[in-house]
Amino acid sequence: MLYPMDHPITPFCPEFHHAVELIGRRWTGAIIRAMLAGAVRFTDMAATVPGLSDRLLSERLKELEQEGVVERTVYPETPVRIEYHLTAKGQELAPVVESLSEWAERWAADVDNESPETMSGAEAVGAPA
Numbered sequence: 768m769l770y771p772m773d774h775p776i777t778p779f780c781p782e783f784h785h786a787v788e789l790i791g792r793r794w795t796g797a798i799i800r801a802m803l804a805g806a807v808r809f810t811d812m813a814a815t816v817p818g819l820s821d822r823l824l825s826e827r828l829k830e831l832e833q834e835g836v837v838e839r840t841v842y843p844e845t846p847v848r849i850e851y852h853l854t855a856k857g858q859e860l861a862p863v864v865e866s867l868s869e870w871a872e873r874w875a876a877d878v879d880n881e882s883p884e885t886m887s888g889a890e891a892v893g894a895p896a
Contacts, residue, residue, distance in 0.1 A: 789834060794819050795827050800864050806852035
C-alpha cells in the first residue's frame with residue numbers, strides 16, 4: 768500500500784524495525800522466497816539458494832521458526848524426513864516478497880548497467896538524487 772504524502776508516518780516504529788531486521792538478515796529473504804513454493808526439505812532449500820551454507824540455513828530456519836514464520840515438521844520414517852513450510856504468518860509475506868521482487872527487477876538492472884562515471888556524485892555514493 769502506498770501512503771499519500773500527508774500520511775503520518777513516524778520516523779521510528781519498533782514493529783517495523785523488528786520486521787525489517789528479521790527478513791532483512793542475510794539470506795532470509797531468499798529462504799522465504801524459496802519457501803513460498805510450498806513445504807521443502809533442508810537439502811532442497813540449500814540447493815535452491817546458491818551460496819547459502821548449511822550452517823547459515825539452519826540458523827535462519829531456527830530464527831524464523833522462533834518468530835512463528837516457519838514451521839518444522841518431522842516425519843518419523845526411515846530415514847527421518849523433515850520438512851519446513853511457511854505458517855500463515857509467513858505466507859502473509861508473499862505480497863511483500865512479490866513487490867520487492869518487482870522493484871528489484873525494475874531497479875537492480877539499472878544499477879548493474881550504470882557505472883559510477885555515468886551517475887551523479889550523489890548517486891555514486893548511494894545518496895538520493
